Ligand SMILES: NC(=O)c1ccc[n+]([C@@H]2O[C@H](COP(=O)([O-])OP(=O)(O)OC[C@H]3O[C@@H](n4cnc5c(N)ncnc54)[C@H](O)[C@@H]3O)[C@@H](O)[C@H]2O)c1
Ligand SMILES: O=C(O)C(=O)C[C@@H](O)[C@H](O)[C@H](O)COP(=O)(O)O
């Protein structure tokens with residue numbers, strides 16, 4: 001088993017990565033939780049594949065369990081869904097000394113983490129990420145949130161899980177589009193921190209080839225993320241580097257109301273478009289945007305919008321969390337593997 005540990009004082013937690021780990025979920029949870037009641041929140045797709053097995057494993061380990069399966073998709077990561085989750089917790093008489101499990105992709109991880117952080121002012125929870133995106137990125141770092149109509153992740157908190165349990169075998173049931181979606185965040189990690197990872201990704205010509213190396217890829221992304229989060233837990237400094245491609249990416253998702261592009265697809269466009277502009281301004285080494293265009297295409301991701309100009313989507317950028325006192329902080333690459341924060345204005349994108 002591959003293991004990482006996020007060191008954050010009394011908010012520290014392990015990340016476990018192993019094929020087949022889901023079958024031992026009950027035993028693994030027992031090591032970090034001495035109570036009896038566990039509430040599992042998942043979505044209908046994940047429930048169909050893994051819900052019953054997870055409940056059985058928890059029951060065999062002696063836990064009293066209940067499960068809520070929400071509709072799948074970004075629409076579920078909405079403020080309006082929260083009362084449904086809180087009400088189920090109440091019906092189960094879930095108390096502060098009990099445990100919540102978020103079993104699913106980034107949508108479930110984010111909304112369930114936020115529900116856990118707010119219900120009774122905070123109940124411990126465990127992340128069991130089942131999409132590639134969630135395994136390489138969203139399950140680690142404690143950013144939990146819901147969307148508002150006017151933008152992504154606008155209501156949230158920093159609330160870390162007690163454990164992250166990653167079983168790469170579950171990726172075999174992921175729709176292909178969501179496999180590539182997760183690869184966008186993997187490419188992001190290569191771009192911002194690891195040229196070797198970026199170059200390695202150039203070698204894999206199919207999903208099967210990626211899957212042969214998947215444990216190492218997940219490990220490396222989680223390792224980069226945990227190091228960044230340990231240095232800047234609350235996103236006031238270098239954690240913003242994890243937002244490469246997201247300033248535009250989030251605005252694209254919001255503009256299309258989450259119907260046209262997945263998170264990873266929007267981030268892929270964001271990484272290319274910002275690097276193209278940075279290159280034109282002499283802020284990024286020449287050739288970087290072209291390399292990003294090549295790699296995102298190799299991974300079946302878009303690199304530009306189907307509309308000729310970014311202008312219609314720029315308004316949403318004003319609501320970006322990196323817009324501090326009207327100064328926009330964007331993430332740029334010096335070169336592949338080296339990133340930095342640049343203070344600018346909305347005109348950067350025009
Ligand atoms: N908190 C963070 O740090 C962070 C980081 C990156 C992204 N995010 C957020 O994550 C969300 C996107 O996450 P996502 O791409 O995982 O989307 P998602 O949760 O909607 O999952 C994608 C699809 O795959 C299905 N699915 C998940 N696991 C499956 C499996 N093993 N087998 C079959 N189907 C499966 C889901 O039901 C869904 O239909 C966005 O809201 C984004 O903002 C958060
Ligand atoms: O963990 C982080 O920090 C990130 O920026 C990771 C991103 O991949 C992720 O999409 C995150 O949810 C974006 O956060 P936000 O603060 O821009 O809403």
Ligand SMILES: [Zn+2]
Nearest residue numbers: 185246263267
């Ligand atoms: Zn992201």
